[in-house]
Amino acid sequence: MALPSSSDSALGYDASESLSWPGSTRLVGTVSAIYGLAGAVLVPLSLTPLFFAGNISHPMLDQIRYDGTLTSWVMLSSVPGVIAMLLLLVGGTGLLNRRAWGRRWLLYGAAIEFLLAVLAAVMMVRLVGTLRTSTSNPRYPQSILLAVLYVVGKLIFPVFLLVYLNRRGVRDAFLRRAKPDAVEPLPPQTAA
Secondary structure: OOOOOHHHHHOOOOHHHHHOOOOHHHHHHHHHHHHHHHHHHHHHHOOHHHHOOOOOOOHHHHHHHHOHHHHHHHHHHHHHHHHHHHHHHHHHHHHHOOOHHHHHHHHHHHHHHHHHHHHHHHHHHHHHHHHHHOOOOOOHHHHHHHHHHHHHHHHHHHHHHHHHHOOHHHHHHHHHHHOOOOOOOOOOOOOO
């Protein structure tokens, strides 16, 4: 257990709260805020190759450009994607400040990202299936690998957040902070 620092007392935290606070929440809050900021910038930029770079030829990009369902999916998924990233950015900041709403917003953002990743997996199956039917596509195995890596990469962080933020110690620390009477008090700890 880490001893409370002077910065904790300057921010208005008492010593008993600092001793019972999960130390990894600062790291998770920082990573969530950075991930959310990067995603809020990169999600809209990811649309650029589809609509503004017509001379780039790649089987996956070409298929998305010419299939109305896939084009609609890319356009429509970018809006909740940006919203989820903004939730992760603001929620990560709230987590750094030990606010219960920060945990809630991170859970909402992670849930939206998880749902988008599952829907992306369905769309990737459709995309790879249509690529398979084209006989003149020498990049088919490469496209399958990229699709799998995309979906797995999109699932890792939201699943981690959903699991981490629902762990008993983290959940109870935020409940104690929001509603002190909602959780049974921790036993007193003695300094060793």
